[in-house]
Amino acid sequence: MTSLILALVTLLSTFSVDPESTSSSQNEPVKIAVAGLTHDHVHWIFGRDNSRNDIEVVGIYEPNEELWQRYMEMYDLDQNLHFDDLFDMLNETHPEAITAFGSTYDHLQLVETAAPLGVHVMVEKPLAVNLDHALRMKKLADENDIHLITNYETTWYSSNQEVKRLFEHDKGFGKIRKVTVNDGHQGPKEIGVSEEFLEWLTDPVLNGGGAIMDFGCYGANLITWLMDGQEPTSVTAVTQTHKPGIYPHVDDEATIILTYPGVQGVIQASWNWPYNRKDMQVYGEHGYAFAQDNQNLQILKRADESPENISIDPREYPYNDPFSYLAAVVNDDITVQETDLSSLSNNITVMKILDAAKKSAETGKTITLTP
Template identity: 30%
Template sequence: MRWTIGILGLTHDHVWTHLSDLARRDDVRLSIAEPRAGLRAEAEGVHGGIRLYDDAATLLEHEQPQAVLVFTDNAGSAAFVELAASHGAAVMVEKPMADRLANAERMMVAAGRAHVPLMVNWPTAWNPAIRHALKLAADGEIGEITRFSFRGGHAGPRAFGVSEAFAGWLYDPARNGGGAYIDYCGYGASMARLLLGLPSRVQATIGRLRTDDSMVDDNAVLTLRYPRAMAVVEASWTAAGPVPQPGPVIAGERASLVVLPGAASRPARVLRVSSDTPEGEDLDIPPLSADEGSATSYFLTRLHDGHPIDGLVSARVGRDTQEILEAGLLADREDRSVSLPLPIGV
């Protein structure tokens, strides 16, 4: 099968990984809609056969793609999803799903009405160590889960080296929905949601501690309370080097799973820690299959086979993650615990 795929927007830097993945395939015809001429030229340098447009509506009308990938700012993603769905295209939107819950709901409604698949891509879904730990925990290998923790971040987008097109909206609360909180707490919240469902209560502390020249937060702690478990998620844009021991760490009745990230000189590891193995037992990490080795491979395989988008990248998990993030913003603003589900319209 030959795919006609449209990419809407080039201002989310994650696009370049996906574009390179697609450019290596011989069964894909690519088209891109991006109003900035410089970004269009950069994309053409990656794959010379790309058909270029300066607006999404024209691309969708002329190319009629079967699938669309959205890489714009968080506030703008909903409009692109609605537009693509109205043309009958399956849609993948890059994490987080949106800036606010209301826009995530717009996407769910648009995909549902058009009967098209919707995927929310979290890069953690294609990390073999994290995938293995999540599967073991979900399969009950450590017993009932009692605690989940994850931390993520870096020294800040510009210090990390993102493009100015990306930084331009990451530091804009109206386009991003926040700062480090929206950027990194979603990673942990999505995994907690996958394993434990929606929490009953949410608390958050969100602050701008060091970046005085920015209007968005640079550090955050999000806590999720479940009837018999809790989750703690941390985010930082002021880290001095890599965030140490990001995890996730998943504690259960019988054992804990600890994900240790890889580096240039060492592979990632998953440790099983228990009373019998207090130093931690290294677990074998199975490789991801070819059709699940990347977001685009998974997306196109699911579409080809007619299987639903499920797991961490499902639209439902993405939408619920957005509700958790929304509750955290409200909890921080009002200095209280916020119960879920949120009332309609909050």
């Protein structure tokens, strides 16, 4: 478990703040509260480089005392930061924003509690367990005029940004015809996630599904972004459970096909890959661009040319880290556009896709989305 945590912190620190990068306006640190410690991505906020002093963690809500003690010792956290009641934490610490690291099912309750207090919210992907929860969250965010954004690791990949730029600026690839997004790993139990994380990640209620939710959301998010927010006309999905002894209640394998006029999207989400992967292939009329990881690409502009491998510099501050981004949004240094990867609009579409995908997998039918 210790080696997994170290690996996770090392991976996520790739997107930490570079003190020498372009500076944002000088503001006081944004006061941020943490809701939950059962999502292992919470190591991201505790392990990040905060040399810019752009955020300050003012409270941590976690009802599991043993889990709190573990994190307190691991990161030398102040005991006074801990609360076992979410409402009490918000009222006593008065954060400007709160970031969610509990189960996906908990996201709705978090917004129900934070939004009326005017507290902005960032949740870990996906936005919600289902579209109903997502729409209720949107209503609360709109009524209370708060930001509600969703964090994906791949949002901070400079490779993905470069792929979109290449196709937007007519670099010889032609129009997008097909997008394939591949995400996943060997399985949460196999890679050694914490017991608390595994418990809700494999619960069909608390996670909304298995691999289809855990990793299917990445592809839905990226394809929606590449399509400038356009919704697919149809969704077809197949799910399987190859390891029922480990994942008896949820899928561990999912493939989702999205259709658009002139474009097809394929999302491959799996807890059965023989290695960790988060990559994307975008095919145009004349060439392709493959985002192989966070910084490396392979591109081909013409069939009679050889592929070119290139490496892209990391994204600049504050677009290289979710917490820097959140602080900039709260400070109005960044205006979240409807088509942005983190936006509520994009992620409502993601939930429409995932709900349709689960229905398709259950019924064996293609689901047509109504505009």
